Amino acid sequence: QVRHRQSGQIMVLKMNKLTSNRGNMLREGQLMNRLSHPNILRFMGVCVHQGQLHALTEYINGGNLEQLLDSPVPLSWSIRVKLALDIACGLRYLHSKGIFHRDLTSKNCLVRCEANGYTAVVADFGLAEKIPTYSEGSEKEPLAVVGSPYWMAPEVLRGEIYNEKADVFAYGIILCETIARVPADPDYLPRTEDFGLDITTFRTMVEVDCPVTFLQLAFHCCSMDPASRPSFLEITQCLEGVLQHQ
Template identity: 95%
Template sequence: QVRHRQSGQIMVLKMNKLTSNRANMLREVQLMNRLSHPNILRFMGVCVHQGQLHALTEYINGGNLEQLLDSPVPLSWSMRVKLALDIARGLRYLHSKGIFHRDLTSKNCLVRCEANGYTAVVGDFGLAEKIPTYSEGSEKEPLAVVGSPPYWMAPEVLRGEIYNEKADVFAYGIILCETIARVPADPDYLPRTEDFGLDITTFRTMVAIDCPPAFLQLTFHCCSV
């Protein structure tokens, strides 16, 4: 967290300490500079210190979604649906730009505290890539398996198969599970199948009876794409 000397504006400085990571930081900065959406973390600029490039982003005052869900703060169903919608809007915008996140987690969804509740913002684009197009008959080389930990990874990613933006949709489904049941994505808490999918039958038993049915069905759909 840093403050601009002249304007007094508070921003976040993403430090890049490794010389070997300079190309990745430059790529992330170039990507963020192209994005502008209320539910995407806003890029503010860069600074160079001792030859290293560091990114500046807006400061989000409420931590991340994982922290909010793990807190004792009460969240109505309407607020949980709103947070889910915020993330979906940010993700849809990202995909519309031909980019997929590849590391979408509740840790990377930041939460802005406002007078009337919360707004979710998608951040951390260090692993984002252009959405691949696999044409018929061409050699299909899968992208690398990235992201840590793997709790939000789609089954096809974990199996080392080719994957695309649908992997983001699966990760979003896991975030919905966390939001609905207020449990961590860790398989010790969130039931999973042997092929890395969501154990829908067991998860149903963890859901409050007043959960909006359409919200739950959306979750199952996202985890089944």
Template identity: 55%
Template sequence: MKVNNSCMNRPNVLKEVQLMNSLNHPNVIKLMGVCVHNGQMHALTEFANGGCLEQLINNHSVEFQWIDRINIASDIARGLNYLHSKFIIHRDLTSKNILLKIDPSQTITAIVGDLGLATKVKDLEKESSLSVVGSPYWMAPECINGLPYNAKADVFSYGIVLCEMIARVEADPDYLPRTENFGVDYVAFGKLAKDCPINFLQFTFNCCQVDPVKRPTFNDLLSSIDVI
């Protein structure tokens, strides 16, 4: 249950519930129902028994195989590609908002959650003066600078999530090396990722380019991640 304790947040909860109710994809959080208690609306979603990706990344007592990291990257890309196909920009993609389901065979499935800041647009490629929302460590440079942005902002956030997985570090710039223009310091980060498959590392860096025009779309990324 996603509990909402604020009366002021009621319109946003209703918007998120309506949005989730229109979606159906194995890598996007499923709405199961709505509970109204004391005048407040709470969303009931599918249960993710593996917690969130951030917890797995930071729990160094648990082995995190490269095949699992790449499969999770694939799942996230599929979820985001589906949202973009519906002209929805997530705008708050973080490792906290990626939930994990683990089946009896220990296979991990990643699902994109928390659509509270997601918004529909008419054109995914057109840069629009949308409100600046999201979590700063994952936010695309154009968003941080208050510039118009498009769906490629989600691609940058995705790249930061992949960096977290690759190096098993927090997105905080104190741990994940960043440049002054809010990009990723590829040289410094490479030292944290010496055992990463080179094609997966390049895949990640392509997503983290400061210039949104140079970032691939999620449709492009799906072809690349399948090869990896």
């Protein structure tokens, strides 16, 4: 956490200690500089210190979603649905720019706490990549296997061709964490042998008053078949409907 000498504005300095990381930091900075959305972490610039590039981003005061879900703070269904909608709006915007995140986790979703409630903001674009377009008949080369294992889509873990629908699977895991207030660790969030979600066991962990559409959306996002997962446009529309009925 740093403060700008002239403006007094508080920002976060993302320290980059490895010289080999310089290219990645520059790439992440260039990407973030092109993004502008209330649910995407705001990039403030870079500073150079002893030949190293360090990124400056806005300061978000409430930690991350994983920490909030693990806290004793009561979270109504409308609060949880609103946080889920915030994340979906950020991802809908990101995908509309032809970029997918590839490391979407509850740790990378930050939470701003204000008098009128919580706002979720998507952060950490170090692994973000252009959404691949595979033309018919061409040799399809899978992208590298990257991300955080608990949130990684089955097709990514298997080293297969994957696209932006991998973000939707990760988002589905975040929805499950949010619904049951459990960590994504498979010791707590039940998974199947083939890296999917164990829906039958998970149902037993959900409070009876959970909005049915919210739960069904989580299952839909965690579909084994990437093509059958919804887009973030469909997800935002669904959650707006759920929120209206809360």
